Amino acid sequence: MEAMEAILKRKSVRSYKQEAPTDEQLKALADAGLSGPGGGAVHLSVVQKADLIKRINDITKAAMLASEGFAKERASLPGYEPLYGAPVLMLFSAPDQNGLANCACAAENVLIAATGLGLGSCFLMSIKSAFSGSEGPELLKQCGVPEGYTVCCGVIAGIGDGDKFSSANRKVRTVNYVK
Numbered sequence: 001m002e003a004m005e006a007i008l009k010r011k012s013v014r015s016y017k018q019e020a021p022t023d024e025q026l027k028a029l030a031d032a033g034l035s036g037p038g039g040g041a042v043h044l045s046v047v048q049k050a051d052l053i054k055r056i057n058d059i060t061k062a063a064m065l066a067s068e069g070f071a072k073e074r075a076s077l078p079g080y081e082p083l084y085g086a087p088v089l090m091l092f093s094a095p096d097q098n099g100l101a102n103c104a105c106a107a108e109n110v111l112i113a114a115t116g117l118g119l120g121s122c123f124l125m126s127i128k129s130a131f132s133g134s135e136g137p138e139l140l141k142q143c144g145v146p147e148g149y150t151v152c153c154g155v156i157a158g159i160g161d162g163d164k165f166s167s168a169n170r171k172v173r174t175v176n177y178v179k
């Protein structure tokens with residue numbers, strides 16, 4: 001798939017088959033992520049352990065339910081799981097103040113590459129709460145996040161399975177041209 005086609009086709013996928021992407025596909029996603037523009041260090045942890053992903057899911061869900069507004073509404077939907085049953089969670093972490101920008105650039109590359117490879121994916125910020133709570137230090141260690149790094153965002157990836165939990169499109173995007 002051409003780059004432009006993948007960019008225009010990308011959309012958030014929120015339901016996954018159990019079947020995991022291949023190691024080659026995951027390597028391609030990691031290469032794409034680490035090829036993004038960067039103004040500082042970024043570490044990528046590719047988490048494939050089902051029990052660890054489930055734990056991050058459950059802590060995230062509890063934090064969403066304890067919050068207010070949109071996150072609470074989403075987590076209260078019947079059958080809602082914030083990691084949507086995805087077999088892979090990619091965590092982007094960084095040590096400094098530019099971390100979120102650096103990690104988001106890397107993550108967007110992964111989303112586009114996943115689309116190009118025919119995989120589903122979704123950008124996640126909700127998981128940050130799992131790493132900032134009381135279980136955070138232990139989870140960071142288990143995911144291999146380097147000492148002193150903060151998880152800035154995540155991407156789930158896998159083989160898409162329908163259109164469950166698609167949210168209303170939250171994008172507000174405008175453009176003007178000055179000639």
Ligand SMILES: Cc1cc2nc3c(=O)[nH]c(=O)nc-3n(C[C@H](O)[C@H](O)[C@H](O)COP(=O)(O)O)c2cc1C
Nearest residue numbers: 010011012122123124125126127167168169170171
């Ligand atoms: C900063 C940011 C945080 C997001 N966090 C989440 C999240 O925690 N969970 C989720 O399901 N989607 C999350 N998304 C995905 C958006 O909901 C999604 O991109 C938006 O609804 C537009 O839909 P699209 O990606 O299909 O174009 C996030 C996107 C951004 C940019």
